[in-house]
Amino acid sequence: MKGRNGRTVSIVAIAVVTVVCILTVASGSPALKAAAADGTLTPWAYLPFVSRQEPPAPYNLRAERIVLQLSDMPPGYALDEEESGPLEFSDTLLQMGAVDGYEVTYTNFDLFFTGTPLVYNLAIVFKTTEGARSYIQLVRQNIIDDPQGTFVSCPTLGDETVAGRIEAEDGSYVAYVIAFRKGNLAAGIGTGGLLGVAKFDDALSFARKVLDKINDQIRVSMWATGSEGERPQAAVDTALDWMSADITQRIKTLWAVLWMSEN
Secondary structure (H helix, E strand, O other): OOOOOHHHHHHHHHHHHHHHHHHOOOOOOHHHHHHHHHOOOOOOOOOOOOOOOOOOOOOOOOHHHHOOOHHHOOOOOEEOHHHOEEOOOOHHHHHHOEEEEEEEEEEOHHHOOOOOOEEEEEEEEEOOHHHHHHHHHHHHHHHHHOOOEEEOOOOOOEOEEEEEEEEOOOOOEEEEEEEEEEOOEEEEEEEEEEOOOOOHHHHHHHHHHHHHHHHHHHHHHHHHHOOOOOOOOOOOOOHHHHHHHHHHHHHHHHHHHHHHHHO
């Protein structure tokens, strides 16, 4: 990363690490990891507000399609290519049934003293709804286990949401984390910046953008397949790829007919 000065870079770098550790389950509690492995985890134990209405089958989307794109970001943000790309799954996430994941990091150092210079976003597609539930519970436990972590009141996004705030020991920076689930899809948003400057509302605004992208993709997928109830159990081609291939084939067929009629 490049910034105006070394302090800018170091604080934002620390915020990146903090957010990524919380959202990628890098610092999850051993007890919860073991529970996830043997299937005894009850992810709703601490979440009485969770909606129990679930889709009849897992959503079939690609993680890369439901993370924030540069076009979704306010002017001035740039994609950190070194911190973006396919997500490398931990053993814990693999045990939960993660099949596809993607992460992006955006920075705008002009906002260092006035706003939120760091935005991190990941999306994970799980084989089942239970896997996504377990992920949300592990993020929640990560916030509990962090000595500087506290929960933040947040509107429910999708089917289940957890939000937290992690403040640096020296009071220099703050990171906000929001993780939510839509069926078998899980998404995480993390923002970071100077304490007293970066706001939770920025994280919430970006999280809502991600949820809108997920809902749009689900609607497109349902329209393309004609049914909500027969989606595959794992990530394959998305609806947009399906439509593109179908349109291409129709054009080829039409061209062949026209060519034959002229000869």
